[in-house]
Amino acid sequence: MSKLKSVTIVAMMIAGVFSAQQVLAKTVKVTMTAMEVDLPVNNKGDVKMAAWTFDGSIPGKPVRVEEGDTVDFTLVNPPENKNSHAMDFHAAQVDVLNEFAEVKPGQTKTFKFEAKVPGVFMYHCGAGPMVQHIVKGMYGVIIVEPKDKKNYPKADREYVLIQQQYFPDTENLNALLENSGWKGAMINGKMFHYDPVHEPNATQVLESKPGERVRIFFVNANINNPVALHPIAGIWDRVYINGNPKNTLYGIQTYNVAVSEGSTFDIVSPADRPTNFAIVDHAMGAALRGAITVLMNKPDADPKKGHGDQILIR
Numbered sequence: 135m136s137k138l139k140s141v142t143i144v145a146m147m148i149a150g151v152f153s154a155q156q157v158l159a160k161t162v163k164v165t166m167t168a169m170e171v172d173l174p175v176n177n178k179g180d181v182k183m184a185a186w187t188f189d190g191s192i193p194g195k196p197v198r199v200e201e202g203d204t205v206d207f208t209l210v211n212p213p214e215n216k217n218s219h220a221m222d223f224h225a226a227q228v229d230v231l232n233e234f235a236e237v238k239p240g241q242t243k244t245f246k247f248e249a250k251v252p253g254v255f256m257y258h259c260g261a262g263p264m265v266q267h268i269v270k271g272m273y274g275v276i277i278v279e280p281k282d283k284k285n286y287p288k289a290d291r292e293y294v295l296i297q298q299q300y301f302p303d304t305e306n307l308n309a310l311l312e313n314s315g316w317k318g319a320m321i322n323g324k325m326f327h328y329d330p331v332h333e334p335n336a337t338q339v340l341e342s343k344p345g346e347r348v349r350i351f352f353v354n355a356n357i358n359n360p361v362a363l364h365p366i367a368g369i370w371d372r373v374y375i376n377g378n379p380k381n382t383l384y385g386i387q388t389y390n391v392a393v394s395e396g397s398t399f400d401i402v403s404p405a406d407r408p409t410n411f412a413i414v415d416h417a418m419g420a421a422l423r424g425a426i427t428v429l430m431n432k433p434d435a436d437p438k439k440g441h442g443d444q445i446l447i448r
């Protein structure tokens with residue numbers, strides 16, 4: 135084959151790869167409505183917070199896209215709300231004064247961005263005072279699936295866990311900034327949400343079958359404290375820092391998740407027996423006030439749990 139011919143063939147192959155990627159990249163429309171509502175922050179339902187939320191729940195719904203996709207996002211702030219709200223996607227590279235600007239009650243804002251970097255990213259309301267909008271519950275996760283799966287084995291089940299500090303008085307801004315007076319650690323909106331061992335009113339746990347690879351998408355939505363994430367009775371098989379397989383650690387006991395960080399944690403239970411893990415923030419002030427999640431590894435695990443919209447158990 136002549137040199138010119140082979141160069142031409144290589145160029146055509148490269149063009150083919152690029153056009154295939156262009157075809158695969160899609161636009162994902164996401165709409166959220168800011169809602170100011172009272173929500174229970176414990177399993178019994180008798181402790182309530184004057185919450186500010188995306189779509190009425192803490193955390194907001196998980197957003198999931200592929201690397202290279204365009205997110206077409208709309209924030210609705212209904213006229214009955216008292217406060218301005220905003221959206222800050224950590225997966226976006228835009229203009230803080232433009233796309234992330236505040237939206238007044240009665241107004242709607244739309245912006246687009248390309249999710250260029252794979253990983254697990256926090257999203258949150260960026261309206262001021264931001265500390266109050268986050269602590270009242272305006273946050274969630276956007277998962278940007280990596281294109282390159284080479285160092286990223288398929289998981290058998292996936293779960294989202296998002297932690298935040300609970301402050302009974304969210305009006306005392308000075309206390310929020312000084313980190314004083316926090317009384318609990320919420321996982322996906324409730325203290326001891328998935329821990330019937332320590333909290334008799336808890337009805338839910340995470341489940342898998344023995345030997346399955348369970349993938350946890352974790353976000354630290356605390357306003358001030360890092361999270362020492364440790365699986366009691368297990369070892370993290372892999373930790374993907376920022377949820378990106380290019381940043382993989384192996385055989386980790388505890389990984390410190392910075393405030394506003396999202397990271398991915400794989401764990402594989404013994405295949406030959408049923409077991410239980412307790413995924414905790416090993417900082418005791420957080421663990422013993424709510425940051426404990428039970429993962430049961432049993433042959434009759436609910437097949438729906440850890441798939442589809444059951445990656446975040448409400």
Ligand SMILES: [Cu+2]
Nearest residue numbers: 219259267272
């Ligand atoms: Cu807000």
